[in-house]
Amino acid sequence: MTELELDVGRWVSRARGASRDLVRQAIAVTDPGLREFAILLSPAAGLELEAMAARAQALTRRHFGRTISLYAPLYLSNYCPTKCTYCGFASDRRIQRHKLTPAEMDSESGALKRLGIEEVLLLTGDRLRTAGYEFVRDGVARAASRFHTVSAEVFAMTASEYAGLAAAGCTAVTLYQETYDPVRYARLHESGPKADYAWRLDAPARALEGGLRSVGLGVLLGLSDPLEDVLRLFRHAVWLRRRFWGGGVSISFPRVRPQSGDYAADFPVGERLLAQIVFAFRIAMPDVTLVLSTRESPRFRDGIAGVGISKMSVASRTTVGGYAETTAPSSPQFEIDDERGVEEFCAMLRASGLQPVFKNWDAVYREPECLTSSAST
Amino acid sequence: MEDGFRLGDRVFRSRLLLGTGKFSSVETMLAAVRASGAELVTVALRRFNRERADDDIYGPLAAMPGITLMPNTSGAMNAREAVRAALLGREITGSPFVKLEIHPNPHHLMPDPIETYEAAVSLVKEGFFVLPYISADPVLARRLEDAGCAAVMPLGSAIGSGQGLATLSMLQVIIRDAGVPAIVDAGLRSPSEAAAVMEMGGDAVLVNSAIAAAEDPELMAEAFATAVKAGRQARRAGLMPRSETAIATSPLTAFLAGEGS
Numbered sequence: 001m002t003e004l005e006l007d008v009g010r011w012v013s014r015a016r017g018a019s020r021d022l023v024r025q026a027i028a029v030t031d032p033g034l035r036e037f038a039i040l041l042s043p044a045a046g047l048e049l050e051a052m053a054a055r056a057q058a059l060t061r062r063h064f065g066r067t068i069s070l071y072a073p074l075y076l077s078n079y080c081p082t083k084c085t086y087c088g089f090a091s092d093r094r095i096q097r098h099k100l101t102p103a104e105m106d107s108e109s110g111a112l113k114r115l116g117i118e119e120v121l122l123l124t125g126d127r128l129r130t131a132g133y134e135f136v137r138d139g140v141a142r143a144a145s146r147f148h149t150v151s152a153e154v155f156a157m158t159a160s161e162y163a164g165l166a167a168a169g170c171t172a173v174t175l176y177q178e179t180y181d182p183v184r185y186a187r188l189h190e191s192g193p194k195a196d197y198a199w200r201l202d203a204p205a206r207a208l209e210g211g212l213r214s215v216g217l218g219v220l221l222g223l224s225d226p227l228e229d230v231l232r233l234f235r236h237a238v239w240l241r242r243r244f245w246g247g248g249v250s251i252s253f254p255r256v257r258p259q260s261g262d263y264a265a266d267f268p269v270g271e272r273l274l275a276q277i278v279f280a281f282r283i284a285m286p287d288v289t290l291v292l293s294t295r296e297s298p299r300f301r302d303g304i305a306g307v308g309i310s311k312m313s314v315a316s317r318t319t320v321g322g323y324a325e326t327t328a329p330s331s332p333q334f335e336i337d338d339e340r341g342v343e344e345f346c347a348m349l350r351a352s353g354l355q356p357v358f359k360n361w362d363a364v365y366r367e368p369e370c371l372t373s374s375a376s377t
Numbered sequence: 378m379e380d381g382f383r384l385g386d387r388v389f390r391s392r393l394l395l396g397t398g399k400f401s402s403v404e405t406m407l408a409a410v411r412a413s414g415a416e417l418v419t420v421a422l423r424r425f426n427r428e429r430a431d432d433d434i435y436g437p438l439a440a441m442p443g444i445t446l447m448p449n450t451s452g453a454m455n456a457r458e459a460v461r462a463a464l465l466g467r468e469i470t471g472s473p474f475v476k477l478e479i480h481p482n483p484h485h486l487m488p489d490p491i492e493t494y495e496a497a498v499s500l501v502k503e504g505f506f507v508l509p510y511i512s513a514d515p516v517l518a519r520r521l522e523d524a525g526c527a528a529v530m531p532l533g534s535a536i537g538s539g540q541g542l543a544t545l546s547m548l549q550v551i552i553r554d555a556g557v558p559a560i561v562d563a564g565l566r567s568p569s570e571a572a573a574v575m576e577m578g579g580d581a582v583l584v585n586s587a588i589a590a591a592e593d594p595e596l597m598a599e600a601f602a603t604a605v606k607a608g609r610q611a612r613r614a615g616l617m618p619r620s621e622t623a624i625a626t627s628p629l630t631a632f633l634a635g636e637g638s
Contacts, residue, residue, distance in 0.1 A: 062539060064399070065399020065586070065590060066400065067399060118432075213483070214483060241484065245481075246454065246482055248483035249484075353402075355403070357432065358426060359423065359426040359429070361423050362423045362425070362465075365453060365458045365461075368461075
């Protein structure tokens with residue numbers, strides 16, 4: 001997609017100048033679009049959070065029911081050739097690095113299965129010869145022999161590589177643009193494969209071309225002007241949905257977290273603005289899965305579960321592996337805030353009238369050849 | 378006379394079918410099923426979980442007396458996936474019924490007519506009683522009937538939308554012409570809409586979101602059951618004809634009375 005297709009200039013000024021009346025109308029409109037989304041991000045909308053939350057909760061219930069889908073991340077490697085200023089895995093950090101061996105991968109999977117996890121998100125650093133496409137694909141195949149749903153949050157790939165992931169049993173790919181501002185992007189990603197803004201921007205489209213069922217998008221809140229970034233993120237999602245009619249889109253809301261390099265966000269996003277962004281997405285995209293990780297605090301997660309958010313990670317580790325005791329130690333990518341275990345988190349959801357859903361997919365929907373190949377891996 | 382309707386080799390008395398997703402807990406779902414009096418209940422194969430009991434919605438339903446389970450293929454994006462899911466569902470549940478759902482777009486969840494038709498043909502050959510979920514398309518409904526489906530399940534409006542009978546005029550054609558039971562599935566929000574379907578001659582309705590998303594799902598399930606019964610009774614009782622205008626006291630044809638017979 002082009003810069004022109006991501007242009008949000010007039011929507012930014014519209015959002016900055018919106019009145020409370022316009023906000024109230026935007027909350028109530030039955031067929032919202034970019035115009036309403038921009039108004040819902042305005043400072044004026046920040047004064048209507050309660051009304052936005054009520055609408056967001058009603059829409060979440062209608063489309064997703066009183067349920068929260070659960071998943072857990074599993075880092076396969078923290079080796080990385082790229083220097084992202086904000087990332088704990090950046091190549092210039094002196095941290096403990098590790099890459100899961102096949103045996104460790106199996107014990108990590110076993111540990112997650114014992115927790116009841118059925119959806120696993122596999123992560124790595126940026127592309128390396130020793131942790132490249134084949135490494136990820138083999139990891140997917142190995143995980144697909146154990147879990148009903150496998151998705152990957154990895155470096156930008158070619159369409160044929162994405163097709164290879166899909167054939168190995170991968171359902172979805174998550175790939176945050178981090179920031180949609182090309183100037184900020186260049187400054188934050190000084191070297192390595194990830195420095196190529198356009199290649200990354202077009203990766204979700206290549207993933208859907210390659211046959212993945214769904215792509216996860218997001219910006220790392222704190223890196224750049226949140227209003228501009230989130231408006232561009234919305235346009236990106238709309239563009240993908242129009243171009244790939246059978247493809248799914250989900251949105252995540254990561255914020256810069258403390259990590260080993262002590263990067264401080266240049267554009268800090270507080271909890272009120274974060275909640276406002278989640279509500280705005282839910283109101284303007286009622287049928288899109290909205291995801292929140294354990295980066296956020298238990299208080300925030302408890303409050304926003306089902307109020308816009310429909311899918312959450314649980315019991316996460318951001319070290320390589322970290323669920324099984326036998327895996328070699330490594331440093332985390334960032335600090336998590338919600339450290340509760342699966343049972344404690346589920347008890348909270350149930351007490352809030354929400355059913356935790358571990359299995360929302362079935363391996364039977366994978367092509368049989370992929371089942372055979374992963375079973376023999 | 379017993380007022381049942383036939384699906385495959387069975388006759389069902391309750392004309393309210395229930396979907397089982399979206400509930401806040403398994404207990405709430407079971408209470409709603411009980412309160413609805415439903416005899417035929419659909420459950421998504423993707424929500425079967427044989428490894429974690431508190432995440433499984435199939436086991437508790439299978440243990441309920443008086444319920445026939447109908448696995449559904451929700452999550453399938455094409456005919457191949459739906460057929461595999463149906464076969465696995467039958468293997469696990471032993472039920473000959475399958476609710477055939479194929480929605481390639483995970484957002485609006487509209488059914489794919491081409492893939493659905495293809496899968497229906499295969500599943501009928503496999504000996505299933507196939508209940509295909511379709512757009513309110515009278516031609517597709519007849520084509521599926523001709524392919525041997527046990528019923529057709531046109532949507533009232535988009536799944537979970539609560540927009541009610543947005544497809545009313547097409548539903549009327551489907552219901553009028555159907556040679557198999559026509560079951561309106563998806564989009565219903567209120568019991569009065571379910572009653573309206575029964576009044577216009579629909580054979581049954583399938584409800585999920587409207588009950589699961591209600592403040593009190595159990596009470597809403599009962600309300601739908603009552604409405605379906607009332608609508609069906611009204612249909613059997615014969616509604617008086619609807620008239621657009623009042624009947625004139627001086628008939629326009631009074632002048633014809635003078636002609637000798």
